Amino acid sequence: xxxxxxxxxKPAGKPKKRHMPSVVGAHHGTASLETLDIAGYNLExxxxxxxxxxxxxxxxxxxxxxxxxxxxxxxxxxxxLGKLPSAQLSKKTLDRALHGPAASEAGDIVRGAIEEFAVxxxxxxxxxxxxxxxxxxxxxxxxxxxxxxxxxELAILQAAALCQxxxxxxELARLRHEPDDGGLxxxxxxxxxxxxxxxxxxxxxxxxxxxxxxxxVKFRRDKAADLSRAKVVRRAKWRHADDEPxxxxxxxxxxxxxxxxxxxxxxxxxxxxxxxxxxxPGLIREDGxxxxxxxxxxxxWAADTFHLPTALREKLPVVGKEATQVLMHNDAVVQGLxxxxxxxxxxxxxxxxxxxxxxxxxxxxxxxxxxxxD
Numbered sequence: 001x002x003x004x005x006x007x008x009x010k011p012a013g014k015p016k017k018r019h020m021p022s023v024v025g026a027h028h029g030t031a032s033l034e035t036l037d038i039a040g041y042n043l044e045x046x047x048x049x050x051x052x053x054x055x056x057x058x059x060x061x062x063x064x065x066x067x068x069x070x071x072x073x074x075x076x077x078x079x080x081l082g083k084l085p086s087a088q089l090s091k092k093t094l095d096r097a098l099h100g101p102a103a104s105e106a107g108d109i110v111r112g113a114i115e116e117f118a119v120x121x122x123x124x125x126x127x128x129x130x131x132x133x134x135x136x137x138x139x140x141x142x143x144x145x146x147x148x149x150x151x152x153e154l155a156i157l158q159a160a161a162l163c164q165x166x167x168x169x170x171e172l173a174r175l176r177h178e179p180d181d182g183g184l185x186x187x188x189x190x191x192x193x194x195x196x197x198x199x200x201x202x203x204x205x206x207x208x209x210x211x212x213x214x215x216x217v218k219f220r221r222d223k224a225a226d227l228s229r230a231k232v233v234r235r236a237k238w239r240h241a242d243d244e245p246x247x248x249x250x251x252x253x254x255x256x257x258x259x260x261x262x263x264x265x266x267x268x269x270x271x272x273x274x275x276x277x278x279x280x281p282g283l284i285r286e287d288g289x290x291x292x293x294x295x296x297x298x299x300x301w302a303a304d305t306f307h308l309p310t311a312l313r314e315k316l317p318v319v320g321k322e323a324t325q326v327l328m329h330n331d332a333v334v335q336g337l338x339x340x341x342x343x344x345x346x347x348x349x350x351x352x353x354x355x356x357x358x359x360x361x362x363x364x365x366x367x368x369x370x371x372x373x374d
Contacts, residue, residue, distance in 0.1 A: 027192075027286075027327060028284050028285065028286055028287060028288040028309070028327055028328045028329065029283075029284030029285060029286055029288075029328065029329055029330065030190070030329070033189065033190070034193075034366075035340070035365065035366055035367065036340065036363050036364060036365045036366055037363065037364045037366065038333055038361060038362075038363055039133045039134075039348070039362040039363060039364050040131075040132075040133025040134070040361070040362050041283075041330045041332055041333045041359075041360060041361035041362070042281075042282060042283045042292075042293050042330055042332070042359075042360070042361075043128060043131060043133060043134070043360050043362075044293075045127050045128065045131060052123070052124055052127050052128075053124055053128075053357070053358040053360065054357070054358065055120040055123070055124060056117070056120050056121040056124040056352075056354065056358050057146075057354060057355065057356065057357045057358045058144070058145060058146045058152075058354055058355055058356060059087075059356055059357070060117070060120065061113060061117045061146065061151075061155070062086040062087045062089075063086070064113040064116050064117055064120075065081075065086040065089075065094075065109070065110070065113040066085070066086045067113075068109045068110075068112045068113050068116075069081060069086065069109060072105065072109060077105070080097075080104070080105040080106035080109065081093070081097065081106050081109065081110075091148075091149035091151065091152075094110055094149065094151045095149055095150040095151055097109070097110045098110060098111070098150060098151065098154070110151060114151060114154050114155045114158065115158060117155050118155050118156075118158035118159040118162055119162065121155065121156070121159040121354075122159045122162040122163055122166065122168070124352075124358070125140065125159070125163060125168060125170065125172075125352075126163075126166065126168055128350075128360065129168060129170065133362050134350060134362050135348075136347070136348045137170055137348045137349060137350045137362055138169075138170060138171065138346040138347065138348055138349060139170065139171045139172075139173055139343065139346050139349045139350075140170055140171070140172050140173070140349070140350045140351065140352055141173050141174070141175055141336060141339050141343075141349070141350070141351045141352075142156050142172060142173065142174055142175065142351075142352050142353075142354065143174075143175035143179055143182050143183075143332075143335045143336070143351055143352070143353045143354075144179060144335075144352075144353035144354040144355040144359065145179050145210075145211075145354070145355045146354035146355065147174055147175070147179065147354060148178075148179050152354065153174075156172060156174070159172065160172040175335065175338070175339065175351075176339065176342065177338050179335075180206075180213050180232075180235060180237060181215070181232045181235065181338070182334075182335040182338040182339075183204075183206030183213060183279045183331055183334050183335045183338075184204040184205075184206055184213060184215040184217050184232050184235070184277075184279075184334075184338075185204075185217055185230050185231075185232060185338040186279070186333070186334035186335055186336065186337035186338040186340075187202060187204040187217060187277030187279070187334060187337075188202065188217055188219055188227045188230045189227060189337045189338075189340050190277060190327065190329060190334065190337060191273065191275050191277060191327070192275070192325075195219075195273035195274075195275055196219045196221055196227065196273075197221075198271075198273070199219070199271045199272060199273035200218055200219065200270050200271040200272070201216050201217055201218040201219060201233065201265065201270050201271070201272055201273070202216075202217055202219070202272065202273045202275045202276075202277065203215075203216060203217075203258055203261055203262070203272060203273075203275065203276045203277070203319075204216075204217055204276070204277045204278075204279070205254060205257075205258070205276065205277070205278045205279065205280075206279045206280075206331060206334070206335075207254075207278065207279065207280040207281075207297065207331070208280075208281070208296075208331065208355055208356060209241070209281065209296025209297060209355070209356035209357065210239060210240070210241040210355070210356050211237055211238065211239050211240065211241070212237070212238045212240055212250075212253065212254065212257070213235060213236070213237050214235070214236045214237075214238075214254070214257035214258060214261060215232045215233075215234060215235040215236070215261070216232065216233050216234045216235075216261050216264070216265055216270065216272070217230055217231070217232050217233075218230065218231050218232075218233050218270070224341070226341045227341065228341035228342065233270075234261065234264060236257050236260070236261070238253060238257065240253065240298070244298070245298055246298060246299060247297075247298050247299025247300070247301065247306070248299075250297075250298055250299070251308070251311050251312065251315075252315075254312060255312060255315045255316060258276060258312070258316060259316070259317060262316075262317060262319060271320070272319050272320065273319070274318075274319040274320055274322040274323060274324045274325060275319075275324065275325050275326075275327070276312065276316070276324060276325075276326045276327075277327055277328075277329070277334070278308060278309065278312070278326065278327065278328045278329075279328075279329060279330070279331040279333075279334035279335070280294065280297070280301075280308075280328065280330070280331055281293050281294050281296060281297065281330070281331055281357065281359065282294035282301070282302070282330065283330070284328050284329055284330055287307075288307060288308070288309040288310075288326075288327070288328050289302075289304070289306075289307055290302045290308075296356050296357055308328065309326040309327065309328055310326075312326050313326045330359070330361065331353065331359055332351055332352075332353045332359030332360050332361040333351075333361040335351060335353050335359070336350070336351030336353075336361045336363065337363075339351070340363075343363070343365065344365060346365070347364065347365055348362070348363070348364050348365075349362070349363050349365075350362040350363065
C-alpha cells in the first residue's frame with residue numbers, strides 16, 4: 001500500500017455513519033509510560049534576547065541566510081540567490097547552491113549560514129544540558145523538517161563535531177523515520193495498549209505551524225511485539241500556511257482528512273482502533289487544552305473556550321462500532337517516541353525537532369537496559 005500526499009483537504013461529505021460522543025481520555029499530555037518517563041518537554045530557556053531555542057529553528061536559519069545575503073549586497077554585488085526572500089527559497093534551491101562551482105558565491109553564502117547555525121544549535125544543546133530535565137542526556141535525536149535537506153543534514157553534522165570539540169558528553173543522531181512519519185508513528189506508544197492487541201492500525205495527526213500531516217499507522221505486532229516495525233501506510237499532507245485558514249477552517253480540514261482516512265481503511269478492510277492521536281506544539285494540560293506554546297498555529301489555540309479533542313470528536317464518524325477516543329500530546333514528545341524501541345541502550349535521551357520553531361522533549365528509560373532494535 002502506498003502513501004498518498006495531498007495539498008489541501010476537500011470538505012468532508014456527509015458521513016455514512018451516525019455520530020456519537022467519544023470516550024474522553026484522561027491521559028492528555030501524559031508524563032509516564034510503562035517503559036519510560038517523559039522528563040520534560042517544551043523547555044523554555046531564556047536570556048536577555050528571548051528564548052534560546054528560537055536561535056536553532058528553521059526560521060532562525062533563514063534569518064541567518066538573510067544576513068549573509070545582505071553582506072553580499074552591501075558590497076555592491078548582485079545577490080547570487082536571486083530576489084526571493086530567504087523564507088521563500090525552497091530546500092532544493094539551497095541544496096543546489098552547495099553543488100555549484102567550487103568558488104560559487106551562492107554556495108559560500110549558504111555554507112556561511114550553515115556554519116553559523118551549527119554554532120547556535122550547539123549553544124542551545126549546551127544550555128539545555130544544564131537544565132534538570134536534560135541532565136545526563138546521552139543521546140539527542142534530531143527530527144523535524146530541517147534535517148531532511150542536505151543543508152540541514154550538514155548543519156547537524158557540524159553541530160555534532162562542535163559538541164565533540166566542546167566536550168559536551170552527548171551523541172547526536174538523526175530520526176530514523178521520515179520526518180513526516182515520526183510525528184504519527186509515536187502514537188503507537190502513547191495510545192492505550194489494548195488498541196494494539198485488538199486493531200490493525202490507528203489514526204494520527206501531526207499539526208505544525210506550516211503543515212498538517214494525517215496518517216494511518218499500522219501496529220504490525222506480527223513483525224515486532226515492541227512496535228518497532230510500526231509503519232505509516234497512508235499519509236496526507238496539507239500546507240495550511242499557504243491557505244491561511246481560520247482556526248475553525250483548520251479544524252474542518254482536519255475532520256475532512258480523518259474522514260477520508262477512515263473511508264480508505266474501510267475499503268481495504270483495515271481494522272482501525274477507535275482512536276485519534278493529535279500531536280501539536282505547546283504545553284498540553286491533562287484535560288487536553290493547550291497552556292502555551294501554540295503561537296504558530298492559526299487563531300488562539302490556548303483560549304479557554306477552545307478544546308480541539310472535543311471539536312474533532314463531535315464531528316468525526318464512528319470508527320467501527322465504538323465511540324472514538326481523541327488524545328493530545330506535544331509534537332516533539334510524539335516524534336521522539338517513534339524512536340522508543342531503538343533507545344533502550346541508553347538511560348536518558350532527548351529529541352530536538354527543527355521546524356518552524358524548535359521542539360524539544362527528554363526521556364528517562366525505566367528498568368534494565370536492553371539492546372536497541374535493528
